[in-house]
Amino acid sequence: MRAPASSLHRPTVEWFAVTLLCVLLTLVSAVEGWLWRIDQTLYDGVLSAWTQPASDDVVIVSIDDASLASIGRWPWSRRVHAALIDLAREAGARAVVLDLILDAPSPDDPGADMALARAIHHQGRVVLPMTQATTGAMLSGEVRPLDVFADAAAAIGHSQVEFDPDGIARSVYLWEGFGAARHPQLSLALLRLLEPEAADRFPPPPAGDDLDHQQWQRANWLRMPFSGPPGTYTHYSYKAVLSGEVPPEALRGKILLVGTTAAGMGDAVPTPTSGLSRPMPGVEVQANVFDALRRGAAVMPLSPWVSAAVATVMVVVVMLILLYAEARTGLLASFILGASAVLLAGLGLHLGGWWFGPAPAVLGCVLAYPLWSWRRLESAQRYLDAELIALEREGTPLGLPVDEGGRTAADPLERRIHIVRRAAQHQRDVRRFIADTLEHLPIGVVVIDQMDHVILHNERARHLLRAFRNDALLSALRGLPWPTYLPMRDGLPDVSGFSGTRQFELTPDKKRYLLVSVADLFSESSNRPGRVIGLADVTAMHEAQRSREDTMHFLSHDLRAPLASILTLIDGYRDDPVLQAGQIPRIARYARSALDLADGLFRLVRAEGSDPKDFVELDLAGLVDSAADEVWPQANARGINIDVDTRDAEKEEAIIRGDFSLLRRAVINLLTNAVKYGNAGSRVSVSLKAEGTDWVIRVRDQGEGIPADALPRLFKRFSRIVDEGRDKPSGVGLGLIIVKTVAERHGGNITVDSQVGVGSTFELRLPLRGQTADPVGV
Incomplete structure (x- = not known):
């Protein structure tokens, strides 16, 4: 048989191929950015889950729908903005960012521009935005505040944000401008005004001679973290601040960012933390950028x-796990390592402010399992196909015909299923054959594997050990009285040092003898042997041996004694013919005793050797009458009347299958005993009688009865009951054992009920015709 190791070796070549393929896919996807959208989605999720708390000194004054409804249509008079800035100055606001484009003079009220410029100047810390100028689709310059506002403002910064390919604003350039990146980002301009030392971390780019002064220039790209979704920062309505609903204390020391948030007006943009809610207003984006710059949390x-x-490390780890672990462990490891890549990227973002795209690592871990499983399944499929074909070629057990159906199926899967179905049926047939063989063995068999588990046993073993569960069988075997000289292992004989089978005769109790055979059971997969234990009940052999010994004892005594007496009488009176003739009656009595003994033994041997196959139909009523007639002379000699009652046979024929002479002898023996032990004249x-499914022959006497302690000895060989005050009865003690043997050979039984001083009743029960049970061997 082919060794399984040659077919089940580790497919290292395929493992390297799958590992290399997964590594190449992850490398290319990481370097080429194939999974950028997934990475960005993971980034947004991590950023939304681990947000930084918003600064409580940053306040947004929003030009919202309520303000428009209260103050009027947009654009408002610049005097309104001037009033707001004056109110902020009076309340002690630290700085104001007026996120409004003031690139054109007021058409209705020229004095309003001067009022706003004065308010900006007096406040002293007002930052104004500038933006890009476009002509069609081309960037053509800068849109700056009017000079009157620019001169009054403390700083000017650009308000541009960058959009990724998926339309999400995640970053800004800290320096931008047309021709040269000379304008700081609006939040950076505010930081340079309030905290110059913190702003020094973001210096302007060096001027370059090779710049195209006709193009918009950008420098110092910054991916910004967000403090939370829209509405994270404190918001005050423009109207509420202007009307005094917001107390001055709420504005003291605050950094006010004024911008539009009303629907249809603002430059709201989607951000990583927007989620399914509304986009984030541009003024709140500036608040997030300012907070990130101030904390240095880029x-x-x-x-x-x-x-x-x-991704490469994780793919290699996953593949190593898949190579040596179970499939379920490999699947779990793939998910865990993929999730670990996401967790590692999230921890880096949260703790260190750095980010790498975990999607390639997730892709590699997710692809590794199905690709490797596919190759393993292919390998297993080829192996199973080869083994199934080999198994099919071996044929079926017991010479059963091979099912040819399905061999010519066009579908390979259907052919494979058909082969598996035949192999499964083959195994079922083998197991059924083994089980049936075990169940029909005349001895008990218990098969124990290397781990001391019962894997096979039959009904005979359960009956002999009187245990009906696997664990009970093992306990019963360990509880047998094994010889003390025998080496034991786990409570059972260790026969590993012996070749072949060892046999022991054990007595689990005083009434039974078991011949136990023990042999080792070896397998190629384990160095520790199992065991096969055979159990045979040899109690009958011991009984037969004891019976032979008893027979020889009685033959040597009861048969030898009368014969010796005859020879003594003959030899003693050889010289005196007259006296010798006078001893003839005594010689006859001795000869009759020896003949009775020989007849009894002959009848017992014949009863024990009777074969139920030779039984014929007979009439029990006639048999009973014949037996009574046979015993009548003996009864008449003692003045005993014999009453015969066979009336039930008149209603139903008392027909059974049996041996007429043996049954007649059994009834004669019962009647003879009744006459012998009955009182004279009784x-x-x-x-x-017909009782249920049986015919019952009852013999009742009116003797002295049998003591209770003597009843168990009635049906033993050469057993005779001698009552005190009575002569020793004649006979050799075989009559009742003959009755018992005949009853059992006919599938029946014999019982006795006796009362001292009243009499005894013997009951011979025989099954009805056609229902004779298998006889029990004696």
Whole structure:
């Protein structure tokens, strides 16, 4: 048989191929950015889950729908803005960012521009935005505040934000401008005004001679973290601040960012933390950028090669686990390592401010399991196909015909299923054959594997051990009285040092003898042997041996004694013929005793050797009458009347299958005993009754009865009951054992009911015709 190791070796070549394929896919996807959208989605999720608390000194004054409804249509008079800035100055606001484009003079009220300029100047810390100028689709310059406002403002900064390909605003350039990146980002301009030392971390880019002064220039890209979804910062309605609903204390020391938030007006943009809610107003984006710059909490994207390296390591780890672990463990490891990549990227973003795209690592871990499983399944399929075909070629057990159906199926899967179905049926047939063989063995069999578990046993073993569960069988075997000289292992004989089978005769109790055979059971997969234990009940052999010994004892005594007496009488009176003739009656009595013994033994041997196959139909009523007639002379000699009752046979024929002479002898023996032990002048009754499925022959006497302690000895060989005050009865003690043997050979039984001083009743029960049970061997 082919060794399984040659077919089940580790497919290392395929493992390297799958590992290399997964590594290449992750490398290319990481470097080329194939999974950027997934990475951005994961980034947004992590950023939304781990947000930084918003600064409580940053306040947004929003030009919202309520303000428009209260103050009027947009655009408002610039005097309104001037009033707001004056109110902020009076309340002690630290700075004001007026996120409004003031690039054109007021057409209705020229004095309003001067009023706003004065308010900006008096406040002293007002930052104004500038933006890009476009002509069609081309960037053509800068849109700056009017000079009157620019001269009054403390700083000017650009308000541009960058959109990723998916339309989400995640970053800004800290320096931008037409021809040269000379304008700081609006939030950076505010930071330079309030905290110059913190702003020094973001210096302007060096001027370059190679710049195209006709193009918009950008420098110092920054991916910004967000403090939360829209509405995270404190918002006051423009109207509420202007009308005094917001107390001055709420504005003291605050940094006010004034901008539009009303529907249809603002430059609201989608952000990573917007989620399914509304986009974030531009003024709140500026608040997030300012907070991030002030904390130095910018996100630093790592090189794609970092993502590629992490993905490669995780793919190799997953593949190693898949190579040596179970499929379920490998699947779990794939999910855990993929999730670990996301967790690692999230921890880096939250703790260190750096980010790498974990999607390639997730892709590699997710692809590794199905690709490797596919190759393993292919390998297993080829192996199973080869084994199934080999099994099919071996044929079926017991010479059963091979099912040819399905061999020519066009579908390979259907052919494979058909082969598996035949192999499964083959195994079922083998197991059924083994089980049936075990159940029909005349001895008990218990098969124990290397781990001391019962794997096979039959009904005979359960009966002999009187245990009906696997664990009970094992306990019963360990509880047998094994010889003390025998080496034991786990409570059972250790026969590993012996060749072949060892046999022991054990006595689990005083009434039974078991011949136990023990042999080792070896397998190629384990060095520790199992065991096969055979159990045979040899109690009958011991009984037969004891019976032979008893027979020889009685033959040597009871048969030898009368014969010796005859020879003594003959030899003693050889010289005196007259006296010798006078001893003839005594010689005859001795000869009759020896003949009775020989007849009894002959009848017992014949009863024990009777074969139920030779039984014929007979009439029990006639048999009972014949037996009574046979015994009548003996009864008449003692003045005993024999009453015969066979009336039930008149209603239903008392027909059974049996041996007429043996049954007649059994009834004669019962009647003879009744006459022998009955009181002179009494009655002996014999009846034939139909009871249920049996015919019952009862013989009742009116003797002295049998003591209770003597009843168990009645049906033993050469057993005779001697009552005190009575002569020793004649006979050799075989009559009742003959009755018992005949009854059992006919599938029946014999019982006795006796009362001292009243008499005894013997009951011979025989099954009805056609229902004779299998006889029990003696």
